[in-house]
Amino acid sequence: MDIDKSTLLEMYRRMVRIREFELTATDLFKRGQVKGAIHTYLGQEASGVGICMALRKDDLIAGTHRSHGHNIAKGANPKKMFAEILGKETGYCKGRGGSMHIAAFETGSLGALAVVGAGIPIAVGAALGFKMQGQKRVAVPFTGDAGSNTGNWHEGVNMASSWDLPVVFALENNHYGVSTNIKYTTKIEDLSIRAQSYGIPGVRVDGFDVIAVYEAAVDAVERARSGKGPTLLVTESYRLDGHYAGEPQVYRTKEEVEEYWKKDPIPRFRKHLMSNNIASENDLDGIEKEIKKEMVEAVKFAKESPQPDPDTAFDYIYA
Amino acid sequence: MGKIEKDATSLGTLKPTMSSDLIVQVKKGEPAQELSYQEAIREALREEMIRDEKVFLLGEDIAKHGGAFGVTRTLFDQFGPERVRNTPISENTIAGAATGAALVGMRPVAEIMFVDFSGLAMDQICNQAAKLRFMTGGQCKVPWVLRMAQGGGAGKSTAAQHSQSLEVWYAQIPGLKVVMPSTPYDAKGLMKAAIRDDNPVIYLEQKFLYPFRGLVPDKDYIVPLSKCDIKRTGSDVTVVASGYMVWHAMKAAQQFESEGISVEVVDVCTISPLDEETIGSSASKTGRVVLVAEACRSYGPTGEWGMLVMERAFEYLQAPVVRVTGRNSPVPFADSIENGVWPDTEDVVKAIEKVMSY
Structure with a gap:
């Protein structure tokens, strides 16, 4: 597949933006400035970016508790994201959602649902809505490996496949449901074969390789958009951080994590861009510098923003 | 539903035989x-x-x-x-x-x-x-x-x-x-x-x-959400009920007419958000309240309704509030025990007598 330079550079920019966002958010969290918990997407940048770059703005994603990366991959603004995780009125959800529910409807979202698997039926319904209204749009619910063991997942995939709905089921295998490695809870190792029992294509790609993910996503999205029905897209990835930032990770070895850091998708993509003369080291350094500056400004914006007015505490319960 | 009878074999079952004169919601002459x-x-x-x-x-x-x-x-x-x-x-x-x-x-x-x-x-x-x-x-x-x-x-x-x-x-x-x-x-x-x-x-x-x-x-109409509906206006006692229980309440109210006791029936047709105003005002007006719900008694709707009567009408009450509810039981199969878990018209009648005689 021939991917144009500007798309490739935008992929790089978004991957770096996710990385810097997560590192900055973790730093804020460790300094006690973020309440609640944050679940970072470190290591999975290529998966979200490869998939979301294959989508149009009016295609919709359903996120999870771990969706900082999905939002940025779909084009969300880090200013409004930091404002949200700091509980500010200027955040995407006006401080009502926080880290686990960040959802930027302006860039194409169905919400971020923090009950594992919950986005699946919702995305299936959105796809049904697209089809019934004759819209050539696609819905993409994200789940992890563990989410593919929920009833939500199996019910949803079954319904979408039996009705040929325009859905791409993004299954990001980061190998862990909280503390439990998928190998202890699931007999099969290749999760893409789950597609077979629903009569749809199941595709498995290297989730550290943004180009491989993008190419597979383009095919799956095209299939959905042209009315041929859903695809299960499994990206083999890894959660480099704990379940949440600061989580002690007693269930896995440091060596295991270090092995996966060697697969870090960002240096890998950087090398690809340079060795194929798509960008120079200077160009890429420039992007990183620009993103780091963007983060400083975004955090400043968030910190200076007001919290919601207590008089508005009960707004948005009913429409 | 003009005829609501007690079925001999099933305690207090209302029989939906024909259209009802117990509850009339269409104005005379209106195409319907x-x-x-x-x-x-x-x-x-x-x-x-x-x-x-x-x-x-x-x-x-x-x-x-x-x-x-x-x-x-x-x-x-x-x-x-x-x-x-x-x-x-x-x-x-x-x-x-x-x-x-x-x-x-x-x-x-x-x-x-x-x-x-x-x-x-x-x-x-x-x-x-x-x-x-x-x-x-x-x-x-x-x-x-x-x-x-x-x-x-x-x-x-x-x-x-x-x-x-x-x-x-x-x-x-x-x-x-x-x-x-x-x-x-x-x-x-x-x-x-x-x-x-x-x-x-x-x-x-x-x-x-x-x-x-x-x-x-025949015309296009809506019944607004978040509102109770007063199915029958009365001055001596308020019966708050919903769903099927409204019919028991209406039947009971009818029975008290001949005794000169005027029963108001408030239908909680929207359970939530609850129209507290209508229930509170009716309770304040009559000062006597009976609550009827089919759901299990504990933590059921009547607990909520009763509490809001306390909050909104306590100083007007002339008798303790009485409730008639389903039993705290799974619903059994056999007729002889199935009907025992639900309230019937007779239960509502007794509850009205109780609050009136306090």
Whole structure:
């Protein structure tokens, strides 16, 4: 597949933006400035970016508790994201959602649902809505490996496949449901074969390789958009951080994590861009510098923003 | 329903024999037709589907079969398989898909065959649909209706997993609206209001009321959500009831007429958000209150209603509030014990006597 330079550079920019966002958010969290918990997407940048770059703005994603990366991959603004995780009125959800529910409807979202698997039926319904209204749009619910063991997942995939709905089921295998490695809870190792029992294509790609993910996503999205029905897209990835930032990770070895850091998708993509003369080291350094500056400004914006007015505490319960 | 009799074999069962003069909701001379409760729901669905092409139905066996109780029968023939959509047996995904479709501009009316099965969909109803608008800071809205049949089919013997009254499960969740019509008129008007509302609305159909008949206006009308309806005006005692229990209340009220005791019946046709004003004002006016609900006694609707009477009308009360409720029991199968778990007209009569004689 021939991917144009500007798309490739935008992929790089978004991957770096996710990385810097997560590192900055973790730093804020460790300094006690973020309440609640944050679940970072470190290591999975290529998966979200490869998939979301294959989508149009009016295609919709359903996120999870771990969706900082999905939002940025779909084009969300880090200013409004930091404002949200700091509980500010200027955040995407006006401080009502926080880290686990960040959802930027302006860039194409169905919400971020923090009950594992919950986005699946919702995305299936959105796809049904697209089809019934004759819209050539696609819905993409994200789940992890563990989410593919929920009833939500199996019910949803079954319904979408039996009705040929325009859905791409993004299954990001980061190998862990909280503390439990998928190998202890699931007999099969290749999760893409789950597609077979629903009569749809199941595709498995290297989730550290943004180009491989993008190419597979383009095919799956095209299939959905042209009315041929859903695809299960499994990206083999890894959660480099704990379940949440600061989580002690007693269930896995440091060596295991270090092995996966060697697969870090960002240096890998950087090398690809340079060795194929798509960008120079200077160009890429420039992007990183620009993103780091963007983060400083975004955090400043968030910190200076007001919290919601207590008089508005009960707004948005009913429409 | 002119004749409501006590069935000799089943304690206190109301018999839906014909159209009722107990509850009249259509003005004299107004063009109207007599419909059953079941038909009234169907006509509301039909008219809304004609009015708005975004309205569609999904649920198990609702197409040609017309649903477990025949409510959607004939709609499949009129609107076809796209808009009257049979689903897999996937309650959670029926509710979740309704939410997704609503988020992109559709107005789904989903059906879960029995409220008893809705435990399977609890997450999608209570954690997702109810909270999405709130937790996204108002970025979206979820305009759907979820129809579920509930309550006793007295004499129908459907036992413990097909007979419950579970309105309080959903009334506990801010973001949801919960309605429970008691008459054909209300069934049609509340369904139209629910479909046109921009929030997720739980619509609880009373199984025993499906065959009950009543006059329904020919014109387009709605029964507003979040309002109680005073089914009968009175001055001596207030009976607060919902669903099937409204009929026991009305029948009991009629019995007291000859004794010169004037009974007001407040129908809580929207369970949540609760119209506290109407219940509070009626209690303040009469000073005597009886509460009637089919659901299990403990933590049931009457606890909530009674507490709000304390908050709003305590200084006017002339007698302790009395409640008549379902028993804290799973619903049994055999007739002889099934009817024992639900209140009947006689129970309401005794409760009224109790508050009047205090």
